[in-house]
Amino acid sequence: MKGLWLENQQLQLKADLPIPEPKKDEALVKVLQAGICNTDLELLRGYYPYQGVLGHEFVGVVEQGPQHLINQRVVGEINAVCGHCRFCRGGSPTHCENRSVLGIVNRNGAFADYLTLPVDNLHRVPDNVSNDVATFTEPLAAALEIQQQISINATQRVLVVGDGKLGQLVAQTLALTGCDLWVIGRHQEKLANLAARGIKTGLETEVTERSFDIAVECTGNPQGFDLARRSLYPRGILVLKSTYVGKLTLDASTLVVDEITVIGSRCGPFAPALKLLEQEQVDVKPLIHGRYPLEEGLEAFEIAQKQGILKVLVEINH
Numbered sequence: 662m663k664g665l666w667l668e669n670q671q672l673q674l675k676a677d678l679p680i681p682e683p684k685k686d687e688a689l690v691k692v693l694q695a696g697i698c699n700t701d702l703e704l705l706r707g708y709y710p711y712q713g714v715l716g717h718e719f720v721g722v723v724e725q726g727p728q729h730l731i732n733q734r735v736v737g738e739i740n741a742v743c744g745h746c747r748f749c750r751g752g753s754p755t756h757c758e759n760r761s762v763l764g765i766v767n768r769n770g771a772f773a774d775y776l777t778l779p780v781d782n783l784h785r786v787p788d789n790v791s792n793d794v795a796t797f798t799e800p801l802a803a804a805l806e807i808q809q810q811i812s813i814n815a816t817q818r819v820l821v822v823g824d825g826k827l828g829q830l831v832a833q834t835l836a837l838t839g840c841d842l843w844v845i846g847r848h849q850e851k852l853a854n855l856a857a858r859g860i861k862t863g864l865e866t867e868v869t870e871r872s873f874d875i876a877v878e879c880t881g882n883p884q885g886f887d888l889a890r891r892s893l894y895p896r897g898i899l900v901l902k903s904t905y906v907g908k909l910t911l912d913a914s915t916l917v918v919d920e921i922t923v924i925g926s927r928c929g930p931f932a933p934a935l936k937l938l939e940q941e942q943v944d945v946k947p948l949i950h951g952r953y954p955l956e957e958g959l960e961a962f963e964i965a966q967k968q969g970i971l972k973v974l975v976e977i978n979h
Contacts, residue, residue: 664714664773665958665975670707672715674958681769683777688726690735690778692977695719695771696796697965699826699881700904701764705962708906709765716771716975717764720795726780734786736798737778738931739763755928772958772975784931787939796974797830797945798934804830805937806929807877807900808838815839818872822865822889823879824851826948826971827902831877833943836860843873845888848969854947868892879903883910895919900926948972 666675683689696718704711717739723730742749742757749757763778764770786795804827813819817840821832824846832844832855843861845868846852852862865888874897876889881903889899890911899921916923937943952974953961965973 662774663955664769665716665955665962666713667704667715668712670705672705672959672962674956678714678769678773680775681777683725686780687777688730688735688780688783689724690719690721690737690776690783691724692719692721692771692774692776693734693979694792694796694977695975696800697962697973697975698800702962702966703881703904703906704765706906708904711765713764713767714769714771714773714776715764716773717762718796718799719771719776720786720792720798721771721776721978723783724775726783730780730783730785734792734795735783736786736795736931736935737763737776737784738782738802738928739765739799740928741768741779741782772955772977774955774978784935787935790935790938793949793974794938794945795935797948797972798931798938800827801830801834801937801943801945802929802931802934803827803902803927804834804929805933806926807831807902808834809929810924810926811875811898811900813838813840813875815841817841817874819843820845820868820873820876820889820892821879822846822876822885822892823881823903824848824855824862825879828877828879829854829948829971830943830945831879831902832860833858834937835877837937837942840875850969851971858944871895873897875900877902881905886911890915890921893919893921896921898922898924900924902926945972949974952976 742754743759746758761768821844878889
């Protein structure tokens with residue numbers, strides 16, 4: 662089969678990869694489409710020493726697995742877990758000590774003709790959700806994880822820092838809580854997507870320090886972190902949705918003096934994400950900036966790394 666293979670921070674298109682063999686309780690999924698994520702780009706830059714097929718945002722069709730899923734379109738949670746470690750037993754399987762992670766840790770990913778995942782990870786895609794929209798399930802679930810971790814209501818002032826792919830999804834999900842939401846970024850054309858939905862937007866230079874209850878950092882750069890930190894009231898909550906290449910320098914004393922709570926946030930719940938997409942409460946279509954066949958996957962990654970580009974999709978088996 663064909664696939665985009667990462668090795669020593671070099672990406673190449675391979676045409677001779679073996680079709681994966683599903684293990685017990687796993688399914689073989691024929692990938693229809695996959696999306697390029699910031700994590701994929703960070704893996705290219707050395708964020709984590711991964712070797713294998715990249716990609717973890719996908720929609721596909723089950724070819725081998727339980728009868729009720731055969732020929733059904735599915736999306737998949739990316740953490741394949743052991744089920745018996747302390748975190749699995751304690752109800753936190755995304756922190757499984759023995760997990761593999763699709764396209765990130767010890768499991769070939771979605772930029773290939775086929776992938777395997779545990780059957781329990783798969784969710785059937787509603788009929789009215791297109792392949793384009795379904796491809797956003799994983800990052801939308803990640804955005805919803807914030808609301809699994811902290812309570813957000815209409816009395817709170819919430820700042821989202823970053824107008825990229827993740828910031829856009831985080832903003833749309835937080836807007837559904839009724840909070841006093843403001844999204845800041847550097848690109849007026851991206852912020853316009855949110856303004857069209859009635860979400861308040863602005864530029865980074867407009868932020869007043871110590872004026873928000875919650876700040877969500879979605880830029881993945883030190884400047885975004887610093888801005889989010891400075892925006893918070895004392896005893897505010899700083900949610901980190903980004904991973905960072907290299908080390909992040911911060912003023913820890915201000916965290917202590919202002920008693921700031923810092924929360925890391927990554928994978929989230931798929932069922933609510935699919936429900937939002939099915940009910941069209943979140944609009945992901947304006948985020949699509951390009952689509953390429955798998956054979957042009959290297960070009961797709963080059964485009965995805967350009968400034969101002971949002972989501973680039975790779976069509977695999979159409």
